[in-house]
Amino acid sequence: MASPKAEAPAGGETITIKDGKLTVPNFPIIPFIEGDGTGPDIWRASVRVFDAAVEKAYGGKRQIKWMEVYAGGKAFSQFNNWLPDETVDAFRDYLVGIKGPLTTPIGGGIRSLNVALRQLLDLYVCLRPVRWFKGVPSPVKHPEKVDMVIFRENTEDVYAGIEFEAGSDDAKKLIGFIKDNFPSAYKKIRFPETAGVGVKPISSEGTERLVRSAIEYAIKNKRKSVTLVHKGNIMKFTEGAFRNWGYALAEREFGGQTYTWDQWERTKAAKGEAAANAEQKQALESGKILIKDAIADITLQQVLTRPTDFDVIATPNLNGDYLSDALAAQVGGIGIAPGGNVNYITGHAVFEATHGTAPKYADLDQVNPGSVVLSGEMMLRYLGWTEAADLIIKGMDGAIAQKSVTYDFARLMEGAKEVKCSEFASAVIANM
Numbered sequence: 001m002a003s004p005k006a007e008a009p010a011g012g013e014t015i016t017i018k019d020g021k022l023t024v025p026n027f028p029i030i031p032f033i034e035g036d037g038t039g040p041d042i043w044r045a046s047v048r049v050f051d052a053a054v055e056k057a058y059g060g061k062r063q064i065k066w067m068e069v070y071a072g073g074k075a076f077s078q079f080n081n082w083l084p085d086e087t088v089d090a091f092r093d094y095l096v097g098i099k100g101p102l103t104t105p106i107g108g109g110i111r112s113l114n115v116a117l118r119q120l121l122d123l124y125v126c127l128r129p130v131r132w133f134k135g136v137p138s139p140v141k142h143p144e145k146v147d148m149v150i151f152r153e154n155t156e157d158v159y160a161g162i163e164f165e166a167g168s169d170d171a172k173k174l175i176g177f178i179k180d181n182f183p184s185a186y187k188k189i190r191f192p193e194t195a196g197v198g199v200k201p202i203s204s205e206g207t208e209r210l211v212r213s214a215i216e217y218a219i220k221n222k223r224k225s226v227t228l229v230h231k232g233n234i235m236k237f238t239e240g241a242f243r244n245w246g247y248a249l250a251e252r253e254f255g256g257q258t259y260t261w262d263q264w265e266r267t268k269a270a271k272g273e274a275a276a277n278a279e280q281k282q283a284l285e286s287g288k289i290l291i292k293d294a295i296a297d298i299t300l301q302q303v304l305t306r307p308t309d310f311d312v313i314a315t316p317n318l319n320g321d322y323l324s325d326a327l328a329a330q331v332g333g334i335g336i337a338p339g340g341n342v343n344y345i346t347g348h349a350v351f352e353a354t355h356g357t358a359p360k361y362a363d364l365d366q367v368n369p370g371s372v373v374l375s376g377e378m379m380l381r382y383l384g385w386t387e388a389a390d391l392i393i394k395g396m397d398g399a400i401a402q403k404s405v406t407y408d409f410a411r412l413m414e415g416a417k418e419v420k421c422s423e424f425a426s427a428v429i430a431n432m
């Protein structure tokens with residue numbers, strides 16, 4: 001059987017990091033996973049966009065040396081392994097990569113390869129910007145008001161994968177342990193004989209590095225607020241602790257640049273509401289970023305009813321998963337929802353769309369490649385290749401303005417010309 005170890009492309013060089021700063025050669029080797037389902041259609045379209053943008057921006061002085069690595073169905077059929085170590089090693093060695101979606105069966109079989117890759121590389125931020133492109137159809141009246149950036153914690157929470165099947169020896173053992181050691185907690189398990197159980201670890205370290213990245217992003221990009229979205233009213237020592245650790249970190253590490261609702265509460269308790277309001281007003285007028293919090297369920301309403309209240313959002317893993325698909329809907333859907341999984345300390349990053357494999361559209365050359373195209377745009381910006389990234393945005397703007405769009409937009413857009421996945425990529429390139 002052939003080896004899943006990819007050959008390094010000739011003439012390519014490795015991206016490195018020193019003192020937290022990336023060094024990007026002119027011909028960087030970038031590993032990619034094509035993905036399952038619609039992944040191959042989308043990748044074929046997207047890579048043409050990336051190469052065209054880089055060529056147009058740098059006239060041959062820079063070029064990405066793509067290196068295919070394997071995961072998912074393609075890896076299993078060729079190497080009998082869903083996620084070969086060589087693939088993880090390639091992302092580790094070459095620092096920055098990009099991937100298509102990978103299938104995760106529900107309720108059994110392999111656990112998510114996507115989540116595994118994030119955990120193995122310790123990509124603790126799932127960064128998902130949500131913005132509207134002029135002309136994109138939307139179910140809300142003012143999609144232009146939606147401009148949010150989600151920082152979803154990417155390594156903890158129920159996604160840690162500590163879960164035991166109902167009736168299994170492991171579930172019995174864990175429930176037995178709770179019965180013996182925590183009898184009052186045991187009484188809270190409504191049906192202990194038939195319960196599956198999961199564990200939800202959320203730590204101060206995990207929370208702090210995520211919230212730190214969100215605040216640093218907000219400062220660098222001159223954003224107005226960071227909202228900590230949690231379900232701490234119910235899950236006090238996980239989600240509630242996320243909120244508390246987030247506020248404490250903001251005050252401890254970013255006291256000069258932020259003002260928190262916790263500070264407001266303390267001033268209100270000491271001096272009254274008017275004094276707290278005046279203090280907050282003065283802090284925000286001086287350019288400080290507001291650090292606030294919101295409970296996850298009402299957030300899902302308020303991002304619709306008052307989107308301008310939300311700017312940068314920092315949230316645990318499961319909330320972030322729900323929020324990112326819900327927010328994508330407001331700006332045209334999951335076909336235009338990019339993302340990146342990043343470790344800002346080691347520099348490792350794997351960019352990928354928010355959507356999945358959409359298997360019913362596999363090999364039809366039909367779906368919107370926009371999410372992967374924009375994930376690549378994020379990747380180019382991460383590399384500091386802003387001219388090429390800007391060209392991708394220009395191309396997307398132009399293609400959408402011409403109403404040359406894939407089925408998902410065309411079905412909601414008056415006067416649109418429905419084009420294939422590959423044709424949309426061509427329209428983006430033509431508009432660069």
Ligand SMILES: NC(=O)C1=CN([C@@H]2O[C@H](COP(=O)(O)OP(=O)(O)OC[C@H]3O[C@@H](n4cnc5c(N)ncnc54)[C@H](OP(=O)(O)O)[C@@H]3O)[C@@H](O)[C@H]2O)C=CC1
Nearest residue numbers: 101102103104105114334335354355356357358367368408
């Ligand atoms: N990071 C990853 O690799 C992810 C993988 N997955 C995995 O993908 C598989 C399928 O998941 P599923 O829940 O069906 O979600 P998907 O995101 O794959 O698809 C759901 C629906 O979203 C729309 N959609 C998705 N991608 C596009 C696109 N590029 N252009 C236009 N519309 C799109 C389609 O809607 P419509 O039918 O209305 O046109 C599609 O039917 C599962 O195995 C899941 O675990 C899921 C999420 C992320």
Ligand SMILES: O=C(O)CCC(=O)C(=O)O
Nearest residue numbers: 103104112114115321354
């Ligand atoms: O890995 C999966 O199958 C799902 C992941 C997911 O939904 C996400 O990252 O948004």
Ligand SMILES: [Mg+2]
Nearest residue numbers: 321322325354
């Ligand atoms: Mg998701």
